[in-house]
Amino acid sequence: MKKILDLIAIEIAAAFKECGYDENYAKVTLSNRPDLCEYQCNGALPAAKEYKKAPIMIANEIVAKLEGSSMFSETAAVMPGFINIKLNTDFLADYISGMGSEEFLGCEKTENPKTIIIDYGGPNVAKPLHVGHLRSAIIGESIKRIGRFLGHNMIGDVHLGDWGLQMGLIITELKKRQPDLVYFDDSFEGEYPEEAPFTISELEEIYPAASGRSKEDPEFKEEAMQATFLLQNGTRGYMALWNHILNVSVNDLKKNYENLDVSFELWKKESDAQAYIPEMVAYMKEGGYAHISEGALVVDVKEETDTREIPPCMILKSDGASLYNTTDLATIVERMKLFNPDEIIYVVDKRQELYFEQVFRCARKTKIIRDDTKLKFLGFGTMNGKDGKPFKTRQGGVMRLENLISDINEEMYKKINENRTVSDEEARATAKIVGLSAVKYGDLSNQASKDYVFDVDRFTSFEGDTGPYILYTIVRIKSILAKYAEQNGGQALAEDKTVMPAASESEKSLMLELTKFNSMMESSFEDIAPHKVCAFIYSLANAFNKFYHETKIISEEDKNQQKSWINLLQLTKEVLEVCIDVLGFKAPDRM
Missing domain, CATH: 3.30.1360.70 (Arginyl tRNA synthetase N-terminal domain)
Structure with a gap:
């Protein structure tokens, strides 16, 4: 259409x-x-x-x-x-009627579907998700859903950090605490236990303890570096421990991401890229792309048109060790080999822009991507507290993501309980749904690159530009549609989606807002801008509520007029539901 x-x-x-x-x-x-x-x-x-x-x-x-x-x-x-x-109101009514009859509400699927990988996770194993992981997950998930709605092949990759010094630190700390574990017996040749020798809670305590110890004890740090070396060179017992760390961590991460309604098609890890590094390094050397500078292997990425200093992209350190650059470039090689994507989008902290500029230029210069493969950096701003500083707990520490979500859900439960007409169980379930809308809409309604203040009171309000306000609007429409069905003996909505010409300015305004849906979806995807979806549904919700307050729908005696309004409400509900779905949340039936 x-x-x-x-x-x-x-x-x-x-x-x-x-x-x-x-x-x-x-x-x-x-x-x-x-x-x-x-x-x-x-x-x-x-x-x-x-x-x-x-x-x-x-x-x-x-x-x-x-x-x-x-x-x-x-x-x-x-x-x-x-x-x-x-x-003309007749022309507008015909257009709206057409939207109601279209499978995708007037949106056309793309004629040229692209394969697009989105890197929007990036947590380290053995560490809990904290509020710093929130924006990447929420923004990346929304971009993936918008692209998929328009017909693109969207692939989300969590890209876990699992292959650095942190692994050596954990293994070394574990060895200090439990030296008799079979994993540290070099003579052991049997099968290692299936059960991990630690829980997720213990693991999350072990890492910070080891990290703190390494900063004060040079010998401990040296042991951890040696353990990292042994792990990366395939020491059997250390590999078994590493697999335990991964399994325990990933199961916990999946649970936490599931609470955010965020999913990944790929659970790839830094370690997956290691196999591609030797061949990639050899290729860069043989192709004349990389050279030795102060003992390190680098690729020059500076261009004549640069107005700022762009340092060389380091591939290997002087001791031959790889870096994040190496792993990220090898990951691009892996992605090209396995998926041959048209685009790769990185949803990361905007402070990493220079780093990714180096990596992208290196990938393009060394031709490890196709000439027409796009590498995009979507840098997001900081989520701050009301004091304007990065969001912390009341004690000043970094807040765990599950605690933030729990606090939001509790706040929503209190508000729902104030006028509760449902059971406690339903109130709790509704609070979880509405709480997620508060978190996601509160984040996504801001332009990704901008810092914003995470204001629990404002985000959980049922008034203003908030997720709960949008959900309340959808629930209001559902209630009217249910009353109409009851008024007509439980009859389902008719297949005829015809909408009559607007009978008032508020009705015409609602129709005009609906017509923006298809162009908005295309624009939000092209600009990688979920905040445009939020701006649209806020305007649409306002237009609907104005129309609702001025129009007696259920008591209307002209059945044709009433049926037309019901069709208009049904379309409004469907458009709003598609939009909140691509933003990553849903609406309850009652609030």
């Missing part, structure tokens, strides 16, 4: 052409003065320069040509040459 702006532009372009002007001037936009008109065309202004005419003269000619068009109820030329446009 064509976007409504495109349909309007076609009509305006025909008028420009018939008047003897280049139809490229017939660009149409949403009005920046909705009090005056709904759409506008400013093409007469640039056309005036080419055709040596006053812009208002050109605008008047176009308006005269548009007289009698069934698409518009009003077109007007306004000084110095704007063309103001209002849609």
Whole structure:
């Protein structure tokens, strides 16, 4: 289904052409003065320069040509040459009826599906998820869902950190505590136990203890580095421990991500890329891409047009050890080999922009990606507390993600309980659903690159630009539809999705908001901008609520008019539900 702006532009372009002007001037936009008109065309202004005419003269000619068009109820030329446009309510009603009948509510699936990998996890094993992991998970999941809705092959990768010094630290600390474990017996040749010698709680205590100890005890750190070396060279007992660490950690991570309704198609790890490093390094050397600089192997990525210093991308340290750069480049090699993606999008802290600039340039210069493969960096800002500083616990520590979610759910439960007409069990379940909307909408309604204040009171409010307000609107529509079905003997909604011309300004405003759905979805994906979905549904919810407060739907005696309004509400509900689904949450039936 064509976007409504495109349909309007076609009509305006025909008028420009018939008047003897280049139809490229017939660009149409949403009005920046909705009090005056709904759409506008400013093409007469640039056309005036080419055709040596006053812009208002050109605008008047176009308006005269548009007289009698069934698409518009009003077109007007306004000084110095704007063309103001209002849609005919019959045309608008036909368009809305078409949306209701379309499988994807007027959105067209892409004609050229892309394979797109999104790297949006990045947690380290043996560590709990904390609030710093929130934005990557929420933003990445939403981008994946938007792309999938439009027909692209979206692949989410958690990309776990599992192969650095942290592993050696954990193994060394465990050895100090339990030296008799079979994993530390070099002479052991049997099968190692299936059960890990630690729980997730113990593991999460072991790592910080080991990390702190390494900073104060040089000998301990040296042992940890040796343990890391032995692990990375395949020492049998250490590999078995590493697998235990992975299994215990990943099971816990999956549980926590599931609570966020975030999922990954791939649970790849840094260690998966290690097998690709030797061949990649050899290729870079043989191809003349890499050279030795101060003992290290590097690739120069600076370009003549750079206005800032871009350091070389280091591939190997002087002692031959690999770095994050090495692993990330090898991961790109792996992804190209296994999935041959058209794009790879990295959803990470914006402070890593220079690092990824180096990695991307190195990947392109060394041709480990196709010429047409896009590497995109989506850097997100910091989630801050009300004091403007990075969000912390009341004690000043980094807050665990599960604790943050639990606190939000408890706050929602209290608010739902204030007017509770449901059982405690349902109130708890509803609080969990609405709490997730508060967290996700609170984050996604901000442009990703910007820092924002995580304000629990504001995010959990049922009023204003919040997730709970959006859900309350959907629940209100569900209630009206249920009453209508009950009024008609439980009859399901009719297959006929016809909507009559708007009977009021608020109804027309609601219809106009709905027509923006398909163009908004495309724009939010092209710009990697989930906040555009939030802005759209907030405007749509406001338009619906204004229409609802001015219209007696259930008590309407004209059955045709009532049925038309019900179809309009059904479409509004479906559009809102698609939007919250791509944002990563859902609506309850009651609140």
